[in-house]
Each structure stands twice: as structure tokens, then as C-alpha cells.
Amino acid sequence: MGRSRWCATCWPATRTGRRWKPPARLLRELVYQQGLLKQGIAESKEAMRTMMVTFVERLDGMAASTGQFQSRLESHMEAIRGSRSIADLGKRLDDVLEDTASLQQQAQRAREQMDAARAEVEAAEARVRELETQLRDAGDLIRSDPLTGALNRRGFEEVYEREANRGEREGRPLSLAILDLDGFGRLNARYGHAGGDTVLRHLVETARGGLRAADTICRHGGEEFVLLMPGTPLPEAQAVLQRLQRLLAAQPAVYEGQRIVTTFSAGVAVRQLGEDREHLVRRADRALYQAKCDGRNRVAVAH
Numbered sequence: 001m002g003r004s005r006w007c008a009t010c011w012p013a014t015r016t017g018r019r020w021k022p023p024a025r026l027l028r029e030l031v032y033q034q035g036l037l038k039q040g041i042a043e044s045k046e047a048m049r050t051m052m053v054t055f056v057e058r059l060d061g062m063a064a065s066t067g068q069f070q071s072r073l074e075s076h077m078e079a080i081r082g083s084r085s086i087a088d089l090g091k092r093l094d095d096v097l098e099d100t101a102s103l104q105q106q107a108q109r110a111r112e113q114m115d116a117a118r119a120e121v122e123a124a125e126a127r128v129r130e131l132e133t134q135l136r137d138a139g140d141l142i143r144s145d146p147l148t149g150a151l152n153r154r155g156f157e158e159v160y161e162r163e164a165n166r167g168e169r170e171g172r173p174l175s176l177a178i179l180d181l182d183g184f185g186r187l188n189a190r191y192g193h194a195g196g197d198t199v200l201r202h203l204v205e206t207a208r209g210g211l212r213a214a215d216t217i218c219r220h221g222g223e224e225f226v227l228l229m230p231g232t233p234l235p236e237a238q239a240v241l242q243r244l245q246r247l248l249a250a251q252p253a254v255y256e257g258q259r260i261v262t263t264f265s266a267g268v269a270v271r272q273l274g275e276d277r278e279h280l281v282r283r284a285d286r287a288l289y290q291a292k293c294d295g296r297n298r299v300a301v302a303h
Contacts, residue, residue, distance in 0.1 A: 145219040148204040156218035175237035177227040177268035184223035203251035265291040269302035
């Protein structure tokens, strides 16, 4: 345990020595989907711009038609004033009615076209919103563990950098704990990988139920997790972990009708000002090793 398994250029190792990482196929698929979504958003926005230009052009056409009608109406009025017979007046009236009917037809067509354009723009806006939501979801998947929903290494690093910078500015403590399920290999052998997956998901659900909204749980390999607790001094962080141990004991996972009681060991350290992430993780990792040596189902504090 003297050498950290958490180097900056690799995915963390499990206690069996295997390194866990998201399947390459999953990452390639997510990146591909992101590319398609970004392209779809760009195309939808361009279609919206085209439709808006067409909409304005139709308004201009409607205004021009109205202006032409006004000019023709003035011409008809002049002709009516100069009419010498009932027949001339009747013809002028027919011309006025014909022009009015033509304008009404143009107005009806323009209204229908504008309604259609508005519907198309609204549909494009809805499509953009849908694509943007899907793009955010795809980005979240890249930062999350697909099995448990906890953050993965990338997500953890983003949250850690933000909270560490905030701690430096405000002088607030930042506690980090490493959790490792006890006897997970035996559990997998007894219940199979599906049973093991159930336990991993149950641990994350239980932890979220016992943590504050500001706290974060991350999966860093196999049966190993990290808790990040901003603004939490070391004694309080230790108490949080012990409370989670009690919650996990009181609420066993259930797999195919069987209750699976699990425990975890943990090491916890509080970040010192100026301390880098790798050094903080190594200190918490050494404390975890001490908790395992002390009999498991324990929380050890790094000093």
C-alpha cells in the first residue's frame, strides 16, 4: 500500500490488481453520439434561421401587396369621381370588388404560410431543446459510472478541482475518504456478478441517502469508492462514514429474495492547504489499509 494506485495517467486498480475503466466501445459510442447531436443542433438552428428569413420575406410581400392595393384603390376612387354613367360606376365597382377579393385571397394565403412557418420554427426549437438535453445526458454518462450512477474518475477529478480551489480561497476543510467493500470477492463467488452488481448499486443508493447534497460519491475501481465532503472537518467526516456503516448494516441489499449484509472499510483524510490530489489520496489509501489490518468494517483516520 506504500505506492498509490491512483496515478494521473491510468485508471485505478482494484484490490485484485485489475484496472477498471469504462469499456472503450461505450466511450466511442458516446463520443459518436455527441458528434451526431451537435450536428443535429447546428442543422436545426440553421433551419430555424432559414425559416425566420422566409417568414420576414413573406411579411414584406404582404406589405407590398397592401401598398399596391392602396394605390389601385386610390385610382379607382379617382375614376369613380370622373364617371359619367351608371355603367361606368358599375364597372369601377366590379374592379374594386375584384381587387379586394384578390387581396383577401393573398392575405389568407400569407396567413396560412405564416402559421405554417411559425409551426415549423416552434418544431425546430423543440428539436433543438431535445437534442441539447440528449447532449447533456451523453456528457453526464461520460462522467458517470454506468453501473451505479456514481461519478467515475473523470467526474471525480472535475468535482475535486472545483472544491479544492474553493477550499483554498475560503480556507474551508475538504475531507476525502476511500471506501472498500469487505469480502467482495467471496460475495461475487457466492451470488455471481449480478449479485455483486446489486450490492454495488445498493451501496451508492445507501450512501446518497446518508450524505448531504454537497457531498459526492465516486466509483474508482471494482468495489472501491471515494467520498468527497466539502466543508467537513476530519472528526465529522469520520462520523459520517461510521453512520453510513450503520445504515448499510440496517438496510441489507436484496438479490433474488436474499438479503445480503455487507460492510466496508474506509480511510479518511482532510486536505491540507496546498496539498495536491495524489498526495491526499495516498494518505487516505494508507488509512484504508490500516482499517483493513485492524479487522475490517472500520474507519481509520489519516494524520
